[in-house]
Amino acid sequence: MQGSGTQGAAALRPMLRFAPSPNGFLHVGHAYSALLNERLARQLGGGLLLRIEDIDATRCRPEFEDALLDDLAWLGVRFDGVPLRQSERFGVYGAYIGRLTSAGLTYRCFCSRSDIAAATRASGETRRDPDGASLYPGTCRCGEQGPAPDLAGRPFSLRLDMAKAVQQATAITGDAPLTMPSLDAALHAETIAVDPLAWGDVIVARKETPTSYHVSVTVDDALQGVTHVVRGRDLEAATAIHRLLQTLWGFPAPAYLHHDLIRDASGEKLAKSLGSKPLRQLRAEGVTPQELRASLGF
Numbered sequence: 327m328q329g330s331g332t333q334g335a336a337a338l339r340p341m342l343r344f345a346p347s348p349n350g351f352l353h354v355g356h357a358y359s360a361l362l363n364e365r366l367a368r369q370l371g372g373g374l375l376l377r378i379e380d381i382d383a384t385r386c387r388p389e390f391e392d393a394l395l396d397d398l399a400w401l402g403v404r405f406d407g408v409p410l411r412q413s414e415r416f417g418v419y420g421a422y423i424g425r426l427t428s429a430g431l432t433y434r435c436f437c438s439r440s441d442i443a444a445a446t447r448a449s450g451e452t453r454r455d456p457d458g459a460s461l462y463p464g465t466c467r468c469g470e471q472g473p474a475p476d477l478a479g480r481p482f483s484l485r486l487d488m489a490k491a492v493q494q495a496t497a498i499t500g501d502a503p504l505t506m507p508s509l510d511a512a513l514h515a516e517t518i519a520v521d522p523l524a525w526g527d528v529i530v531a532r533k534e535t536p537t538s539y540h541v542s543v544t545v546d547d548a549l550q551g552v553t554h555v556v557r558g559r560d561l562e563a564a565t566a567i568h569r570l571l572q573t574l575w576g577f578p579a580p581a582y583l584h585h586d587l588i589r590d591a592s593g594e595k596l597a598k599s600l601g602s603k604p605l606r607q608l609r610a611e612g613v614t615p616q617e618l619r620a621s622l623g624f
C-alpha cells in the first residue's frame with residue numbers, strides 16, 4: 327500500500343511546525359517548544375508552520391484557539407502561511423485510514439472503557455503501554471468475520487491490528503526493524519530503534535471523532551512537508567506509532583528532536599510551577615516577551 331504519499335527526500339526545504347491543541351491556555355512549556363522550533367528553523371534556514379490540533383471537539387474551544395494565536399503573537403513567534411486547522415481535514419485523514427482498512431490492518435471495536443477494564447481483569451493482561459495505560463485485550467479482534475450482527479448500528483472505533491501492521495511494515499522495509507532518525511539539541515543525528523508493538527492495538531479512528539492524534543499528526547507532518555519534528559519528550563514513545571504509519575503509507579521519516587522539560591538560560595530545569603504557568607498570567611503580571619525569552623535561554 328506504499329505509494330501516492332511518498333515525497334522525494336532529496337533537497338527538501340527544512341520545515342518545522344508547532345502544533346498546539348486549543349484545549350487550554352498555552353503555558354511556559356509551550357512557549358519553550360515554540361521558541362526552540364523557531365530557533366532551529368532559523369538555524370536550518372527553513373520555515374515554521376503553525377498547526378491547530380483541534381480534532382477533539384469535546385475539549386477544544388474557539389476561545390482557546392484565539393488565545394493561543396494572541397499569546398504566540400505577543401511572544402513574537404512568526405509562522406509561515408496560515409495556520410492549518412485539523413478539524414477541517416477529517417476527509418483527508420479518512421482517506422488514509424481507509425488505506426489501512428483496505429490493507430486488512432484495522433478492525434471495529436465496540437468496547438466501552440468499562441468493557442475493556444473488565445476484559446483486562448478477566449484475561450489477566452498486566453502489560454501497559456508506554457503511557458501507562460493497559461494494553462487493549464483484543465476483545466473485538468475477530469479476524470475476517472467482521473462485527474457480530476447484534477452490534478450493527480452501534481458506534482465503534484477502528485483499531486490497528488498492531489501485529490499485522492508491524493509485519494506489513496517490516497515487509498516494506500525488507501525486514502529491517504523500524505527506527506527513528508533522532509537529533510539532539512546540537513543537531514547531532516542518531517538512529518534509534520522504535521517498538522510500536524509496545525502500544526498494542528491503538529485506535530486510529532475514535533467513536534466520536536473520525537480520526538485520532540496518531541493518524542492526523544502523521545498525515546499532516548507528511549503532507550505539509552515537515553522535515554524536523556521538534557516536540558516534548560512526553561511524545562517520544564508515540565513516535566514508534568508514527569514511524570509505523572509513515573512506513574505503511576510510504577511517507578519519508580522526518581528527523582525527530584524530543585526536548586526535555588523547559589530549562590532556564592543556565593541550562594537548569596525551570597521549576598515545574600513556572601513550566602505550567604499560563605502565558606496569560608505572566609502577561610497580567612507584567613512580564614515582557616523579552617524577559618520570558620531570556621529566562622528560557624532565547
Ligand code: GLU
Nearest residue numbers: 345346347379543557561
Ligand atoms: N498537539 C499536541 C499537543 O499539544 C502536540 C503534537 C505534536 O507536536 O506532535 O500536545
